[in-house]
Amino acid sequence: MTGTINSLLVVVLLVNLFMLGASRMRGLIHAAAAQGVILSFMPLLLAARLDWIAVVVASVTIGLKGLIIPRILHKALRDAKIKREVEPMIGFLPTMLLGALGTVLSLVLAAHLPVVGHPVSNLVIPVSLSTILTGFLLLTTRVKAITQVIGYLILENGIYIFGMLLLAAVPFLVELGILLDLFVGIFVVSIIIHHINQTFSSMDTRQLTALRE
Amino acid sequence: MVMDLIVLATLLAAGSGVPGLLMSRRSSVGEWIAVGLIVTAALMGFGAIGYQLAFATAPAGLSEPWSLPWGRFAIGLNAIGMVFLTPILCIASLGAIYGLAYWPQAFHRRNGRKLRLCWGLLTAAMMMIVVARDAVLFLMAWEVMGLATFFLISTKDDDVGATDSGWIYLVAAHVSVLALMGMFALLRVATGSFALWSVLPTSSSSVLATGIFILGVLGFGLKAGFMPLHVWLPGAHANAPSHVSAFLSGVGLAMGVFGVVMVSAQWATPPIWWGGLLVVLGAGTSLGGIIFAMAQSDYKRLLAYSSVENIGIVLMGIGLAVVGRAVGQPLWILLGLGGALLHILNHSLFKPLLFFGAGNVLHATGTREIQMLGGIAHRMPRTAGLMAIGSAAICGLPPLNGFISEWMIYLGLFNCAVVPAGLRLTWLTLAAPALAVAGALALAAFVKLFGMTFLGLPRSLHAAEAHEAGILAIAPMWVLAFGCVVLGLAPVLVLGLLERAIARWDAAAFVQRPSLAAVEPLQKMSLILGGLAAALLLGVWLVYRIRPRMAVVNATWGCGYGAPTSRMQYSGGSFVRMLTDAYRAILWPRRSGANVIGFAPEAASASVEFPDTVLDRGLLPGLRMVGWLAGRARPLQSQAVGRYLLYVLVALVVLLVTAVW
C-alpha cells in the first residue's frame, strides 16, 4: 500500500517538474488534468473499506479535474486564439531549478515538521509543499491569464495532498466544497478571458494591471 | 648523508645561472653549463630520495645554528616531502633542457641570462621549501620563490602584458607571505618554537587552531590558486615563457598544496568543518576553473585555468582526508590523500607536457589565439601526437594517469555515501557529481583546444606556415608522455611512496590500516587498463592498414557546397558557445560589435571576450575605487601648518573624550 502511494506521489512530483519545464499550453493542461486524476484516486487507496461516499466523491473529483476543467481550459484556449506557447517571465530552466530547490527545501523542511498521528507515507508532506510551491511558481512567473488559472489548480492539488494527512478528521464534503469553489472560479475566469479577449485582444497579465483605473 | 646531498643539490641549482652571467651575451656556453648543473642537481636529489626510500628507516634531518636572531638552519626529508620534491627535480631539469630550444641565448640575448639565473634560484627555493623544518628558513625560501617567479614571469620586460601579470603576481605573493607570517607567529604561540610541522598539543577546537588553519589556507591558497584567490594565475601563466609556465603550473602551484597538506597534518583530530570547507572550496575551484578554461580563446590561458581546476580536484581529496581524520574513517584518508598526492604527481606530468606543446605551437606560429590556428597537426605531427596524449590524460581518461588519481578521489567520495548511519556526512558525496561535471567540461575544453588548434584547416597564414620543433623541445615531451602512460598503467610503482606519505600525514592510526593496494583492486584495474591500451593499439593499427588498399582521398564533404573555405569551419568560440551561454552568470562575458539585422546587412564584426570575473570585474575596479577615494582625501593634506595643528587638537579632544568615557 505504502509503496503504491509513494509511487503515485513520485509521479505527482514528476508532473510538477514537467509543468515547470513545459513549453506548450496543451501539455500544461494535460499534465494538470493527469495530476488531478492521480490525486483523486488516492483516497480510495487510503480508505479502510470502500464506502459509497468515497466512491462518489472520487468520481466527482475525477470528472471535474480530469474532464470538465481541462475541457473548459481547452475551449478557452481555442476561443481566445491564444498562441500555444507558454510565455515565461523568467526562463524555463531557471523556474525548473527554482522548483527543484523548493522541492529539496520541502524535503528537508518536512523532516523537521512535527506531524500528528501516523502519516501513510513520509512523502506526503514534502510532495504537498512542493506542489503548492509549483503552483505559486506558475502563478508568479508565467504571463498568460490561463496559465495562472492552472497555477491555482496546482495550488489546490497541493492543499488536497496535505488534506490526506487529515483524512479521518476532515469530511470529504469540505474538500468537495473547495473544489466547487475552484470550479466556479475557473468557469468565471474562462468567461472573463473570453470577454477580455474580445475587448482588448491581449491576454497578457502585465498589461491587465494597467486596467485598474 | 641524505641531507648533505640535498643541500649540495640546492646550492648547485641556486648557482646554476651564475656562470652564464660571467660570459658574453652572445655565448651559448652559459646555457649549457646551467643545464648541466641543474641536471646534476636533479640527479643528486633523486639519489638522495632513492637512498632514503631504499635504505633509511627514520626520516632524515639536519639542524645547525646560524647567526640570524631567530630560528635555526633546520631541514629534513620525509615521505610527503619526497612526493613534492620528485616533480620539482624532474620538471626543473626537463624544463631547462626544453629551454635550450625554446629560449636560446642566441635569440634572447637581453634576457636569456636573467631567465636562467632565476630558474636556478626558483628550483633551489622550492627544494628548500619542501625540506625546511624552521619557520624563518621556510619564509626566506618562500620569499625567494616569489621574487624569482616574478622575474621569470616578466622575462620579456618590454612586453606590457608580461610585466603587468608580473606585478599582479608580486602583490599576490606578498599578501601570501603576510598571511604565512601571521600563521607562523600563531604557530609559535601554540608550540613555543619556530620548529615546523610537528603535531600540535592544543585542542583543535580552540580559536588559535582555527586561526592557524584559516591563515594557512589563505596564504598557501594564494600560491596554489584556490578559486577566489586565483587572480594572478591566468595572466602569469599565459604571459610567461612557455617552459616557465610549465614549471610554475606543474610544480609551483603544488607548493601551495604542500603547505595545505602540512598545515592540516598538525592536529590529531581536526574539526569536521575544516575538511568540509576544503571539499566545498575544492569543488568550487574545480568547477569555476574549468568553466573559465573552457571559455578562453588563448590556449595558454586555457591551460592556466585548467591548472586551477586540477588544484581544485586535489583540494577535494585533501578535504576528504581531513574529514576522514576528524571522524576516524581511515579509508577516506587513504583514498582522499592518496588520490590528492597522486594527482599532484600526475599534474606535474601532463601540465608541463601541455605547456611544452603550447610553447612549440607558439614558437611555430607566433600567436596564442586558438581562432588563428587549425590544421597544424599535418605540419607538426610529433607535437600533435604528444599533445593528444596530454589532453587525454588531463581529462582523466583511461588508460592514462589522470584517471587513476581521479578514480581514487571518486571512490573516497562514494565511500561517504556507504558509511554507517549516524555520521550525517553523506552530503559530501555530492562532490562526486560536481567532479563529474568538471570532468565533462574539461573534456569540452580540451577537445576545443586540441581540435581547433591541430585539426581541420589552417585559419590563418601563421598556422599554414607552422614548422615542427627541434629534438631538444620534443625529447622532454616524450619523457613526460611516457610518464603519463606508465603511471596510468602501473600506478603500483608509486603506491609505496604514497603510503609512506599518508603514514607521515596521520601516523597515529596507520598501524591497523590496510595498504592502498590491498584495499582497492588497483592491480585488477591495471590489468583491465592494460587490456584496454592493447585493444586500442591493435584496433588503430587495423584501421591504419585500410589506407593503401581502398582509400580515395578527396576534399571534406561540404554538404553540397562546392567551394568551402577554412573560414567556414566551426571556430573555438562557437564550439563552446552553448556552454558559455549557460554559464554567462559566472563568466560575465564582454561582448562588442554589431547585431546583424535584416536581409542584406552591411559588413559587421562582433567579438566576445571572457575577462577574469574576480580580477577584472571585482578586484581591479574595487582597487581603482579605493584609489579614487584616496585621491579625494588628498585636500586634507594641505601645506598650511595651522591645519595640521587643528588635526592634532581634534585628535587630542577625541582621545580625551574616549578616555573619559
Added chain:
Amino acid sequence: MLINTVMHVVLLAAAPPLMLGLIQRTKAWLTGRKGPPLLQPYYDLYKLLRKGVVLSKTTTWIFRAGPMVTLVTVLLGGLLVPFGASAAPLHFKGDVILLIYVLALGRFFTSLAALDTGSSFEGMGAAREVTFACLSEAAIMLGLLVLIKFSGSLSLNTMLRAPEEHAFAMLPVASLMLAAVGMFIVLLAENARIPVDDPATHLELTMIHEVMVLDHSGPLLALVNYGAAVKLFVFAALFLHFVPPVPMGSPALNWAVFLAEMLGVALTIGFVESLMARLRLTHVPTLLVAASLLCGFGFILMLR
C-alpha cells in the same frame, strides 16, 4: 560462471544491431508501415564493410582512429555492465567510474574525429555532443549514487541486481522510480534518439551524432554504426539496473528475464520515438537538467 561470461560476450557482440532492428520495427508497426526486416542493421553493416573508403585531404590519423577507439571503449563498457542478474565478466570495486570515463574516452575521440574534417557541420555536432555530455554525466553520476547509497556497494555487479539480497519490500521505490526516469532520458540523449536527436533525419543543421560522422564511409562508417548500436545496448542494460528486479533462481531464467526486459526497453524506445517529435535544440538542456534533478531527488530521498 564460464557459460555466463561466454553468453555475456556473445550477446554484447551480436545482439546490439538486433535491438536497432526491433526499435525500427516498433516504429514502423506503430505508424502503420511495413518497415525494414528485423535483421536490416546486420545487412547494412555487411554492405558497408565491403565498400571502399573516402578520406578527406584535411584529416589526420585521428579521423581513422576515432571510430575504432569509440568501438573499443563501448565494448569495454559492455563488459563492465552486468546483464540482468548475471555477473559482468569484468568487475571490481569502483568499476562504475571506469565505465563513465571509458565512455568519455570514446566521446573524446568521436568529437576530435569530427573536428578533424574541418567541416562546420561536423564541428557543430561535436560541440553539441560535448555540451550535452556535461549535463548527462551529472545525471548518470547522481543516478549511480542512488544505487550506491542503497546497496552500499561500489561495484555494478553487487548493486541492485544482486539476487536474493534485497527483499522487494525493502526497495526504495520512490528513489528508484525518479532515478529510472532520469536515466531513461539520459539513455535517449546519449544514444541520439528522439526527442533529443533524430537518427533518421538528413538535415545536418539539427543533428548531433549523425552529423559528427558525415565524412566517415565504408568500413569506418560500419564501425561507427556498430559502435553506436553497442552503446545503446550497454545503456539499456545499465538502465535495467534502476528497474526493480524479478528474482529468479536459475541462470537460464535470469537470461530469459534479461532478454525479455531488453525487448521491453526496445519497445519503449520505439513507442517514445513514434509518439514524440524531436525537441528544439534549445530545449534539450532543459530536458537533461530535469534528468539530473530527478536523479538528484532520488538521492536526496534516500538521505532521509
